[in-house]
Amino acid sequence: MGALVFIAGKVWRSMAAAEPIDVFPLLRPFAIGMVIVLFPSMLGILNGVLGGIASATNSVVRVQNQTIIQLRDRKAALLAARPENAAYENDDAFEKELGAKDALDFGGKAALYFNRMAYTVQKDFREWMRNVLELFHDSAALVINTIRTFFLIILSIIGPISFGFAIWPGFEGTLTNWISRYINTFLWLPVANIFGAITAKIQVMMLNLDITQIQAGGNMEVADMGYMIFLVIAICGYFTVPSVAGWIVAASGMSNVLRFATNKASGAANTAASVAGGPRVS
Structure with a gap:
């Protein structure tokens, strides 16, 4: 509808001024209308x-x-x-290193536990x-x-x-x-x-x-x-x-x-x- 009104306005303006109608600029609304349809x-x-x-x-x-x-x-x-992480990553390796400590070395065992906890x-x-x-x-x-x-x-x-x-x-x-x-x-x-x-x-x-x-x-x-x-x-x-x-x-x-x-x-x-x-x- 907008294209038709726009084209009609251009045509009527040219007719009122007794001027030839330039068709080429009027093709743009038709092209845009086709793009809208498609x-x-x-x-x-x-x-x-x-x-x-x-x-x-x-x-x-x-x-x-x-x-x-x-x-x-x-x-x-x-x-x-x-090697330094094997005792902390593997439970078997940790138990093995813990067993290598002296049975009365409570400080060493506690340090080993705390080191593993800090690493984790x-x-x-x-x-x-x-x-x-x-x-x-x-x-x-x-x-x-x-x-x-x-x-x-x-x-x-x-x-x-x-x-x-x-x-x-x-x-x-x-x-x-x-x-x-x-x-x-x-x-x-x-x-x-x-x-x-x-x-x-x-x-x-x-x-x-x-x-x-x-x-x-x-x-x-x-x-x-x-x-x-x-x-x-x-x-x-x-x-x-x-x-x-x-x-x-x-x-x-x-x-x-x-x-x-x-x-x-x-x-x-x-x-x-x-x-x-x-x-x-x-």
Whole structure:
């Protein structure tokens, strides 16, 4: 209906001014109307093109995550096999070392019990902290994807309305604004996948370094601390994904509407100045 009213207004204006009708500009409302009618198909094509990018980046993250799981299990096995930890990790080894103490050496046995307790508490605390940070790390990516999905649903619902408004003068920018915002929001997932692949690669490197230090008999508390600090950095990095996606496709605002209003106001001022014989407004 908006397209018909717009076309009728243009035609009547040309007929009233006894001017030839320029048909080419009138084809734009028809094209937008066809896009609105075929909006699900257009949306499917757009999702298909952008979905290929998301699938390609997601496969890279999946491979890196599998490598992280394998290295993490290997690191835990190496830690448990270290001689200084064998008595604390294995009950049989602990009982054997406890039996090696003199029956009257209550202080030595108590020290052995306290050392094992301190080792267990430190180990459990580090594992708890690491699990919490890994949970937040995985949740950050899920939050980005959930918000992205919500935005895409809203844009899909209001898409035909935005296209309809684009028919009218001054609202042409709503068409490009909707397309840019949809692509920008869809790219959140590929950007998050790329960031996840980079952080996963660094995690693989850090786990390999930890394994090397374990085999060399190094201190693992420092290595675990560095790994957890990196997880905090990675969590904060996920919240920069929308900004990075904006560097790829910038979502414009109401600049076209303001530009149209400014041009019309300037034209009206120039017309009034010409009638009054005053200076023109530039």
